[in-house]
Amino acid sequence: MIRLSQDRTKTLLAIHGWSAVSLGLLLYAVILTGVASVFEKEISDWSSPLETNIVDPFPPGTDAMLRGLAATVDPQFHEELFFYPRAGDRLYAFFHKHELDEDGKPRERGVAAEFDPRTLQLLDRRSGTDEEVAAGERASALSQFMVDLHVRLHLPNPWGLLLTGVLGLAMLVAAVTGFVIHRHLIRELFTLRRRGDKLLGARDVHVIAGTWNLPFAFILAFTGSYFSFGSAFGFPAVAMVAFGGDQDAMFSTLVGNPPAEDASPAALANLDAMIADVRARSGAELGFVQVEHWGRADALVTMFMKYRDGKLLGPSYVYGGSDGGFRYAKPSLGRVPSSGSALFELMAPLHFGNFAGVFSKTVWFALGFASAYVTITGLLLWTQRRQAQRAWLHLARATHWVGYGLPLALTLAAYGYFPVRAGGGEVQPAMMTAFLACAALAALIAWRTPLQQSRRYLLGATGLALLGLPVLRLFCGGISWSGAWIQGLQPVLALDLAFACGGLLCLLSLRRSNLSRSTTLAATPP
Amino acid sequence: MSNTLWALCALALSLLPLWRLARHDPKRLRSLRQPTSSPGPDRKRLVVLLLLPGGVLAAIGQWPAFLIWLGSLTAGGWLLVQLLAQFTNDNSTRKSG
Numbered sequence: 001m002i003r004l005s006q007d008r009t010k011t012l013l014a015i016h017g018w019s020a021v022s023l024g025l026l027l028y029a030v031i032l033t034g035v036a037s038v039f040e041k042e043i044s045d046w047s048s049p050l051e052t053n054i055v056d057p058f059p060p061g062t063d064a065m066l067r068g069l070a071a072t073v074d075p076q077f078h079e080e081l082f083f084y085p086r087a088g089d090r091l092y093a094f095f096h097k098h099e100l101d102e103d104g105k106p107r108e109r110g111v112a113a114e115f116d117p118r119t120l121q122l123l124d125r126r127s128g129t130d131e132e133v134a135a136g137e138r139a140s141a142l143s144q145f146m147v148d149l150h151v152r153l154h155l156p157n158p159w160g161l162l163l164t165g166v167l168g169l170a171m172l173v174a175a176v177t178g179f180v181i182h183r184h185l186i187r188e189l190f191t192l193r194r195r196g197d198k199l200l201g202a203r204d205v206h207v208i209a210g211t212w213n214l215p216f217a218f219i220l221a222f223t224g225s226y227f228s229f230g231s232a233f234g235f236p237a238v239a240m241v242a243f244g245g246d247q248d249a250m251f252s253t254l255v256g257n258p259p260a261e262d263a264s265p266a267a268l269a270n271l272d273a274m275i276a277d278v279r280a281r282s283g284a285e286l287g288f289v290q291v292e293h294w295g296r297a298d299a300l301v302t303m304f305m306k307y308r309d310g311k312l313l314g315p316s317y318v319y320g321g322s323d324g325g326f327r328y329a330k331p332s333l334g335r336v337p338s339s340g341s342a343l344f345e346l347m348a349p350l351h352f353g354n355f356a357g358v359f360s361k362t363v364w365f366a367l368g369f370a371s372a373y374v375t376i377t378g379l380l381l382w383t384q385r386r387q388a389q390r391a392w393l394h395l396a397r398a399t400h401w402v403g404y405g406l407p408l409a410l411t412l413a414a415y416g417y418f419p420v421r422a423g424g425g426e427v428q429p430a431m432m433t434a435f436l437a438c439a440a441l442a443a444l445i446a447w448r449t450p451l452q453q454s455r456r457y458l459l460g461a462t463g464l465a466l467l468g469l470p471v472l473r474l475f476c477g478g479i480s481w482s483g484a485w486i487q488g489l490q491p492v493l494a495l496d497l498a499f500a501c502g503g504l505l506c507l508l509s510l511r512r513s514n515l516s517r518s519t520t521l522a523a524t525p526p
Numbered sequence: 527m528s529n530t531l532w533a534l535c536a537l538a539l540s541l542l543p544l545w546r547l548a549r550h551d552p553k554r555l556r557s558l559r560q561p562t563s564s565p566g567p568d569r570k571r572l573v574v575l576l577l578l579p580g581g582v583l584a585a586i587g588q589w590p591a592f593l594i595w596l597g598s599l600t601a602g603g604w605l606l607v608q609l610l611a612q613f614t615n616d617n618s619t620r621k622s623g
Contacts, residue, residue, distance in 0.1 A: 189607075355529075355590050363597035367597050523608075
C-alpha cells in the first residue's frame with residue numbers, strides 16, 4: 001500500500017480529476033475508436049468482401065500483374081512501390097515518388113491500384129498524392145474512418161497526431177495518479193458494492209475497472225503516445241537535428257538500407273520467385289512488400305513477414321531487385337539486432353494486439369473496452385459528486401452526449417457507407433455527414449432531456465442501429481449468410497453476429513436499468 | 527504448441543485460484559455483511575498459483591502467450607467481479623422481494 005499525507009492525496013486527486021475532466025471526453029473518443037480499430041482488417045473484410053475466401057493474397061502471377069501495372073505508370077513513380085493485402089484480401093499496390101508539399105512536409109505522389117488475387121484483374125485505380133489516393137478509397141473506407149478518428153480525430157496533420165499524443169499522456173497521468181490515490185487498490189480488487197450508497201457504487205465501478213485494467217492502461221497509453229508523437233514530432237525533430245530536415249535520408253540511415261546509387265536501367269527479377277523463397281526461408285506468412293527503384297540496377301526488395309507463432313519479433317528479408325538473389329535478413333532498425341530495434345518493434349504488437357490473430361485481438365478489444373469504461377465512469381463519478389452545482393451539469397450532459405452518442409454516431413457512419421457505396425457515390429462525405437448529423441442529434445437529446453432519459457434514448461438507438469447493421473449490409477447487396485458460410489467468409493458471419501449481440505446487449509442493459517429503477521420506485525414509501 | 531494453446535492452458539490454470547480468491551475475499555464478504563470463512567484459504571498460496579502459469583510462460587520465452595494470458599486474466603478478473611456483484615445483487619433483490 002502507498003501511504004500519502006492528506007494534502008498530497010488531495011493534490012493527486014485534483015491532478016487525477018482535472019487531467020481526466022479537461023481531456024476525458026476526447027480521450028474516451030480516441031479509446032473507443034481504438035477498440036473498434038483493433039478489428040480494422042476484419043471490419044474491412046466484413047464491409048467489402050470478395051465473393052470467395054482468398055487463400056493466398058500473393059498468388060503466382062503477382063509478378064506479371066505488377067509488371068503490367070508498372071508499364072502503365074509514369075516512370076517517375078517507379079521510385080518506390082509497396083503492395084500488400086487490404087479489404088477482402090484485395091492486393092493493393094502503390095507506385096510513387098517522394099516529394100515535399102507546399103509547407104515543406106514530405107508526402108508521396110503516384111498511382112495506386114487494387115487487384116483481385118483470384119483473377120489478377122484490376123479492380124480500381126487512382127492517382128494523386130497519398131492523401132488524395134486515400135480520400136478516394138472505397139473498399140477499406142469504413143474501417144479507415146474509425147482508424148482516422150482514433151489516430152488523429154480527423155484533424156489535419158500534425159495537429160491531430162499531437163492532440164492524440166497529449167491525450168495518451170493524459171491517460172498515463174490519470175493511470176499513475178489513480179494508482180497512487182486509491183490506496184486500498186489491491187485489497188479492494190474484488191469489492192464492488194451495487195446496493196446502498198449510489199455514489200459509493202459509482203466509485204467502486206470506476207476503481208475496480210481501473211485497477212484490473214491498470215497494466216494495460218500504461219501499455220496502451222505509452223505506446224499510443226509514442227506513435228502519435230513519433231510521427232508528428234519525434235521523426236521530424238531527429239531529421240531536423242541530424243539530417244538537415246531530410247526525413248528520407250534519416251529513414252534510410254535508421255533502417256539501414258542506404259541504396260548504393262546505380263541508376264542504370266535493369267529489369268526487375270521475378271517477384272513470384274522471391275515471394276516463394278522468402279516463405280520457405282522464414283516459415284512465416286508474407287505481410288507487406290516494398291520495392292525501391294523499380295527497373296534500376298540498385299533496386300532492393302524488402303519482404304516484411306507477419307508474426308511467427310511464439311514470437312513478437314522477427315526479421316524482414318532483403319533481396320536484390322535486379323538479380324532476385326537473397327541479400328540479408330535484418331531487424332527494423334539497422335542491419336544487426338539491437339535493443340533499440342527490439343524496443344521499436346515491440347511498440348506495434350503491444351499497441352495493436354495483432355500478434356496472435358483473432359484471439360489476441362479479442363483480448364485487446366476487451367482491454368480497450370475496459371479503458372473506455374474507466375474513462376466514462378470516471379467522468380460520470382466526477383459529475384455525480386458535483387450534481388448540486390449547476391455549473392457541472394453541462395459536463396454531465398456532455399459526458400452523456402459523448403459517452404452514449406459516440407457509439408451511435410460510429411454505427412450510423414456505416415449507415416452512410418453501405419447505401420452510398422452500393423449506389424456508386426462518394427463514401428467518405430456520406431460517412432462524415434451521417435456521423436456529424438447523428439452527433440448533432442445526440443447533442444440535442446443530451447441537452448434537451450433529463451440525463452437518465454437521454455441515456456435511455458441514445459443507448460436504445462445504438463442497440464437498434466447495431467441490430468440493423470447486418471440487415472443493412474444484406475439490403476445493400478452484401479453476400480448472404482448461406483453464401484458467406486459456403487465461401488468460408490468467416491469475418492462476414494462473425495461480425496454480423498457480433499453486431500447483433502452488441503445490439504441485444506444494449507437493449508438488455510436498458511431493460512435491466514428500467515427494471516431496477518421500477519424496483520427502486522416500488523420500494524420507496526409513498 | 528501454438529500461442530493460443532499455451533495461453534489457454536495457462537489461463538485455465540489461473541482461473542481456479544482467481545475464482546477462490548474472489549469468492550473468499552474477506553473485504554468483499556464484509557461489504558456484503560456475509561461471514562468470512564475462518565480460517566480462510568491461504569491467500570498468499572493462491573496468489574502464487576494464480577501467477578505461476580504466467581511465470582512459466584515468461585521463463586520459456588512464450589511472450590505472445592504471456593501477453594494473452596495477462597490480458598485475459600485482467601479482463602476476466604474484471605468480468606468476474608462484475609458477475610459476482612450482479613449475482614449477489616440479484617439474490618438480495620429476490621430475497622427482499
